[in-house]
Amino acid sequence: MNSQFSFKKEVHSKHVLITNLKNIFVFALFISFFGCKTKETIKERTRIAIAGIAIESSTFSPALSHEEAFHAKYGDDIFSYYPFLDVDSLHRKRATWFPTLQGHALPGGTVTREAYESLLGQTLDMLRKDLPYDGLFLDIHGAMSVVGLDDPEGDFIKRVREVIGTETIISTSMDLHGNVSQRLAQHSDLITCYRMAPHEDALDSKKRALVNLLDRIESGKGKPAYKAWIPVPILLPGEMTSTRIEPGKSLYAKVAAETIPDGVVDAAIWIGYAWADEPRNHAVVMVTGDDKKKVTKAAEYLAQNFWDYRADFEFVAPTASLDESLEMAIASEESPFMISDMGDNPTAGGAGDVTWTLNEILKRPEFKTEGGPSVIYASIPGPAFIEKAIEIGVGGKISTTAGADIDARFAPPIALTGTITAIEHGDKHAETEVVVKIGSVSVIVTKKRKPYHKEIDFTRLGLNPRQTDIVVVKIGYLVPELYNMRKGWIMALTPGGVDQDLERLNHQRIIRPMFPLDKEMSTPNLKARLIPLSHE
Ligand SMILES: [Zn+2]
Numbered sequence: 001m002n003s004q005f006s007f008k009k010e011v012h013s014k015h016v017l018i019t020n021l022k023n024i025f026v027f028a029l030f031i032s033f034f035g036c037k038t039k040e041t042i043k044e045r046t047r048i049a050i051a052g053i054a055i056e057s058s059t060f061s062p063a064l065s066h067e068e069a070f071h072a073k074y075g076d077d078i079f080s081y082y083p084f085l086d087v088d089s090l091h092r093k094r095a096t097w098f099p100t101l102q103g104h105a106l107p108g109g110t111v112t113r114e115a116y117e118s119l120l121g122q123t124l125d126m127l128r129k130d131l132p133y134d135g136l137f138l139d140i141h142g143a144m145s146v147v148g149l150d151d152p153e154g155d156f157i158k159r160v161r162e163v164i165g166t167e168t169i170i171s172t173s174m175d176l177h178g179n180v181s182q183r184l185a186q187h188s189d190l191i192t193c194y195r196m197a198p199h200e201d202a203l204d205s206k207k208r209a210l211v212n213l214l215d216r217i218e219s220g221k222g223k224p225a226y227k228a229w230i231p232v233p234i235l236l237p238g239e240m241t242s243t244r245i246e247p248g249k250s251l252y253a254k255v256a257a258e259t260i261p262d263g264v265v266d267a268a269i270w271i272g273y274a275w276a277d278e279p280r281n282h283a284v285v286m287v288t289g290d291d292k293k294k295v296t297k298a299a300e301y302l303a304q305n306f307w308d309y310r311a312d313f314e315f316v317a318p319t320a321s322l323d324e325s326l327e328m329a330i331a332s333e334e335s336p337f338m339i340s341d342m343g344d345n346p347t348a349g350g351a352g353d354v355t356w357t358l359n360e361i362l363k364r365p366e367f368k369t370e371g372g373p374s375v376i377y378a379s380i381p382g383p384a385f386i387e388k389a390i391e392i393g394v395g396g397k398i399s400t401t402a403g404a405d406i407d408a409r410f411a412p413p414i415a416l417t418g419t420i421t422a423i424e425h426g427d428k429h430a431e432t433e434v435v436v437k438i439g440s441v442s443v444i445v446t447k448k449r450k451p452y453h454k455e456i457d458f459t460r461l462g463l464n465p466r467q468t469d470i471v472v473v474k475i476g477y478l479v480p481e482l483y484n485m486r487k488g489w490i491m492a493l494t495p496g497g498v499d500q501d502l503e504r505l506n507h508q509r510i511i512r513p514m515f516p517l518d519k520e521m522s523t524p525n526l527k528a529r530l531i532p533l534s535h536e
Contacts, residue, residue: 046095046217049133049168050078051123051160054141055105056177058275058349060505061497063109063406064147067118070103074126078102081139084207091207094214095135100126102139107349109406109497116146120156127163135213136160136170138188139206142178143273151280154183161187166535169216169223173209175199177238177273180284182229185531189223190216191286193268195252197243198477212265223535224265224288228299228528232283232306234272234515235507237500239342239476239491240313241271247309254305258298263291267298269306275349275498277509287528296528303526310515316477317491319500322360325492329470330366330373334487336465339472343496344407348476350497351407352449353381355414357494358403361472362414362438372440373469378452379430379444380414381405386447389420389434396420398436402445410495416443422461435461442468453479476500 053072057065078099079085085092101123127133138157146152157170171190174180176197185191190212194205216222243252251269258267270284283306287299317340320328329337346352358377366372382402392398398420401413418438425432430446437443442463444452452458452473458465465471466485473482476498478489493501503517513521 045134046214047098047130047133048095048135048137048213049098049100049127049130049164050102050137050139051100051127052139053101053103053105053119053123053144053156054139054175055111056107056141056143056175056273056349057110057145058107058497059110059145059277060275060499061109061349061351061407062409063351063497065105065108065111065115067112067115069105069108070115070119071105072101072103072119072122074101075099082206082210083203084210091210091214094218098127098130098133107347109349109351110145110147111152113147113149116144116149116152120159124159124163127160131164133164133168134217136164136168137210137213138170138172139209140172140174140178142174142180142184142193142270143276145276145278150278151179151181151183153178154181154187154280157184157187161534169213170534171209171213173206174270176269176271178270179272179276179278179280179282180229180270180286181280182529182531185227185229185286187534188227189534190266190288191227191268192266193270195243195255195268197238197241197248197271208266216265221290223533225290225533226288226292226295227531227533228285228287228295229531230285230299230303230526230528231511232285232303232526233511233513233521233524234283234306234310235274235281235502235510235517236271236283236313237274237502238271238348239500240315242316242477245316247312251305251309254302258287258302261291261294261298263294264289264298267302269302274502275505277505277507279509279511281507281510282514292530296530299528300526307524307526315491315500317489319491319493322357322492322494325490326361326364326470328490329488332469332488335469336471336485337469337488338478338482338486338490339470340476340478340489340491341472341474341494342476342491343494343499345474345476345496345498346449347451348498350474352474353403353405354407354410354494354496355380355403355412356410356496357472357492358443359411359414361441367441368439370440374467375441375470375472376458376463376465376468377441377443377472378458379433379446379450379474381447381449382413382445383447385416385445386432386434389423389436389445390432392420394420394423407497416445418443422463424461433461435463451475454481455485
C-alpha cells in the first residue's frame with residue numbers, strides 16, 4: 001500500500017512536474033511572445049523623422065552658395081551619415097524611421113533664397129507624407145546665412161513645426177560654431193552641440209542627441225520641462241577657441257560634468273559664428289532638464305565660466321600681418337615655413353579667389369628671380385587661365401589673369417606671367433590644376449576652388465613642400481599633415497570673407513556691447529532665461 005501509494009504519488013509527482021514544466025514552457029512562450037509583441041508595439045509606436053541642412057556661410061564674402069553645394073541625400077541614403085543607425089544597430093531597432101532630406105555643404109558664401117526654399121520645401125513635402133511623428137532628429141550646423149532672411153535655422157524649424165505640430169519632440173543637434181536664437185531654442189525640445197574643436201566628437205554628439213530623443217519618448221518622460229538659455233556677449237573666431245588648448249579645453253571639460261545630476265538631460269556651449277552679421281551671432285549656453293533649479297544652476301555656472309575666461313582666448317598659433325609673416329619666413333633658417341593665408345580660407349567660408357595675398361608676394365623683390373627662396377602658393381581659382389594653359393601645354397609660357405571673379409574687393413584679377421610646370425586633371429574639387437612658375441614662386445591655379453590640406457595635393461603636381469622654403473596655404477589652423485611637416489608657422493591676418501581680425505569686418509547688426517569688439521564692458525546679465533516649451 002505504502003509502496004503502491006508512494007508509486008502513485010511518484011507518478012502523480014511526475015505528472016505534476018510535467019504539467020508544471022508544460023505550464024512554464026507555455027508561460028515562457030507567452031512571455032516571449034508578449035515581449036516581442038511589446039517591442040513590436042514600440043516599433044510601431046515610435047516614429048522618428050530625420051531632417052536638416054548644414055552649412056557655415058559668411059555674409060562678409062560676396063560668394064553665394066547654391067542648392068548643389070549641399071549634395072542633398074534623400075530617404076534611406078541619409079543613414080550613411082550616421083553609423084550608429086546602421087541596419088543592425090541597437091538604436092535603429094528602437095524606432096521606425098522616416099529620413100527625409102539631409103544636405104551638408106562645405107563652408108561658403110550666403111545661401112541663395114531659391115536654394116533655401118527649395119531644400120526646405122522638399123523637406124516639408126517629405127515630412128507631410130508620413131505624419132504623425134513621435135520625434136524629429138534635426139541635424140543642422142547652425143551658421144547658415146540666407147539672402148534676405150534672418151535666423152534661417154529658426155525659420156527652418158518654425159516651418160517644420162507648422163507641418164509636424166507641437167506634439168512631436170524635436171531633438172536638435174548642432175555644431176558649436178552655430179547660433180542659437182530664442183526661436184530655435186523654443187521650437188527645439190532637446191538641443192545640444194559638439195564639445196570639441198576640431199570636431200572629433202561630431203558623431204558622438206549627434207548620437208547623444210538621438211539617444212536622448214529615443215530615451216525621452218520610450219520612458220514616456222517626453223519633453224524636458226525646462227530649457228535654460230543664456231546669451232553670452234562674446235564673439236570669437238574658431239581659431240581662438242580650440243578645445244585642444246586653454247582656456248577652451250577647461251571650459252568645455254565642464255560641459256559633460258554638468259549633465260550628471262539627475263534632472264539635467266543635456267548641457268551645451270555654442271561659441272557661435274563670427275562671420276555673419278545678425279543679432280543672433282554671439283555665444284550661447286543652454287541646459288535642458290526636468291529640475292528647474294539644477295537646469296538653471298548648470299547654465300549659469302557654464303555662462304559665468306565662459307565670461308570669466310574671455311580674456312584668455314588667444315590664437316592657436318602666432319599671428320602677424322602678411323608683411324611680417326613674409327619677413328619671418330624669409331629669415332627662417334629651417335624649412336618649410338608655413339604661412340596660413342587666413343582671411344580667404346575657403347574651408348571657413350571665404351570665396352577662395354581673393355588675389356590680395358598672392359599679389360603682395362609677387363611684388364616682393366626676394367621672389368623675382370628663380371634663385372630666390374622657393375615658394376608654393378596654394379591656391380587661386382581661374383577657369384579662363386586653366387583653359388589657356390591647356391592650350392599652351394606644360395613647358396610653355398603663359399600670361400593671363402586669374403582670381404577675383406567672386407571677391408574682387410581687396411585686389412583685382414591678378415596677371416600671372418610665367419612657365420607652366422604641371423597640368424593635372426581629375427581632382428574632385430579643383431577638376432583641373434595648373435602650376436605656373438613665376439620667379440621663385442610656384443602658383444597653383446585651379447578650375448574650381450580647392451583646399452590644399454594633404455602632402456599628396458602638392459606632390460601630384462610635381463611640387464615637394466618638404467623641400468620648399470615657404471608654403472603659403474589658404475587655411476586657418478593647419479591640418480595634421482601640414483602641421484607635422486612645418487618647421488615654422490605663422491597665421492597671417494590677411495583680408496577676405498573670413499578675416500580673423502574681426503574689427504576689420506565692421507559688424508553692424510550684432511548686439512553691442514560685444515567682447516572683444518567693445519573693450520570696456522560691464523558685467524553682462526548671465527542669469528538663465530527659461531524658454532517657453534515648444535507647445536506653449
Ligand atoms: Zn565648427
